[in-house]
Amino acid sequence: MITMSNRTEILNRIEKISGSLEQYSSKSEELRRLPDEIVQILKQTGLFTMKLSADLGGLDTDIVTYMDAIEELSRIDGSIGWNTMIGNSAIGRPGSFLEKSAIDVIFKNQEIPLAASVPSPSGKAVPTDGGYILSGTWSYASGISQSVWVSGGFTIENEPPRIACMLATALEIHDNWQVMGLKGTGSCSYTANELFVPKNFTFELNNQIPLRGGPMNYLGRPGFVTMDHAAVCLGIAKRSLETITEMSKTKLRGYNSDLLPVSDRGYFKKDLGLSKIKLSAARALVKESHLKGWEYAEQGIVPPPLIQSEMRTSGVYASEIAEEITHMAFKYGGGEAIYLNNNLQKYYRDACACAQHMMSNQSSYENYANFILDVEDADPMGVKSK
Structure with missing residues (x-):
């Protein structure tokens, strides 16, 4: 039987912030991203960490509670729900699959950074000493403007595709999110140009066995x-x-x-x-x-x-x-x-x-x-x- 240990707490948090989210959501379409006020509310209430391992400070919730939470946030505003679910996967998956040496850097001082992710292997990499030289352009990086870390899939000749975790400041972000729907998600493209990525900041795209975290990661x-x-x-x-x-x-x-x-x-x-x-x-x-x-x-x-x-x-x-x-x-x-x-x-x-x-x-x-x-x-x- 499914265990829902933090269901009430999570849904109560959403209920308490719903009025504020409604208030600021009208700014999203004009900004073409979530307003800073909404990002901070979601971060402070831990709603970007529902897929993150409890070992790293995440809520590590069950699947039913998670779906109900994202549905309710999307009922308030589609772009809010979309960015929240992308943010959860973007920090949750690296948190479960990266080696501890990379985890210690990304989650230094026990802080949980905001993240964006495009798993599609749009980049190409060449192996080098200690890692890869990575180049490529990835599309639809929802929430990238608010993110500290960004993940992107890439291919290597004669090796399985991998995902790289990169600092947003090392990337060129393209202001190209002019669209007809989900306008407030800020899903811009980004480019890495011959960027060195240490191997321990990457993991196999199709790896199914996590190093940490609850059932969500399986x-x-x-x-x-x-x-x-x-x-x-x-x-x-x-x-x-x-x-x-x-x-x-x-x-x-x-x-x-x-x-x-x-x-x-x-x-x-x-x-x-x-x-x-x-x-x-x-x-x-x-x-x-x-x-x-x-x-x-x-x-x-x-x-x-x-x-x-x-x-x-x-x-x-x-x-x-x-x-x-x-x-x-x-x-x-x-x-x-x-x-x-x-x-x-x-x-x-x-x-x-x-x-x-x-x-x-x-x-x-x-x-x-x-x-x-x-x-x-x-x-x-x-x-x-x-």
Whole structure:
């Protein structure tokens, strides 16, 4: 049975700061990153450390509490939820997989730094004495402007791909986050140009066995991150439904004497009821699939590929349902919804942006079907074995 030792504490922290997060969140889109006030609130409440080993001062929470926390933060604001989940993975994974000599530097004086991460192996490295000379450009480094450390995946000839942990000050950050959704995440690109990275500040990208930390760190890849994307999407969709439900009671649509509140119209009632059920079903599916993986992780076992594929596919489904629900809410919002001061358009934009992520790619259904069909070398990420 799953242990939820700090669930109440974490959810209470979010409840206490929700008003302040709401207050400052309106600045995110203009800044194209989280306001400093929000970053400090999240840092002070420890919400960037839910995936970090307790040995390093992290909350090291359980999977259900984590998903519920990210969903609630995303209900407050999609960019807040997104940056929080990226920040958790970006510090949690190095904290569990790096050698102690690197840990002592990154977490010096028992401080927990903020971090960003792009695991995709976009860099190329050449081995050298004591490490690697690394060059490359990585995209979508959410929260990089607030980060002290940045991780990036890279390849080396005739070796497995690795992840490098680098100081943000050693990188060139590109101010190129001009986008239509999740505008407040500050997901800029960055470049390393022949940067020396000590080998102890790297670890294998596909390493599944952590050196420290709780069950979260045994979820493997993609299991370690699939819950994040699902939770963000569910939170955005939930807020969208709440907003259109209230708005429908006073918003009139029709012509002349035919004016009626949207809430009185049969089409709307059908779509609202169906959307509520779809959202609940998607949430239940995500939790069911991830709890299967958690049963293995609690025993110090990485979930098998079939379970990994179920976890990823459930997250993709949640993303699609969120996109559908936010579009429904936007549609019934009518002309008012196209104005930038109406959040229905923002929820829809954010959900669309979430759905564009690699982890939300529909190819996951094909990969999952390969397991159902007993296809040789089926893989959750569609990776072909050599």
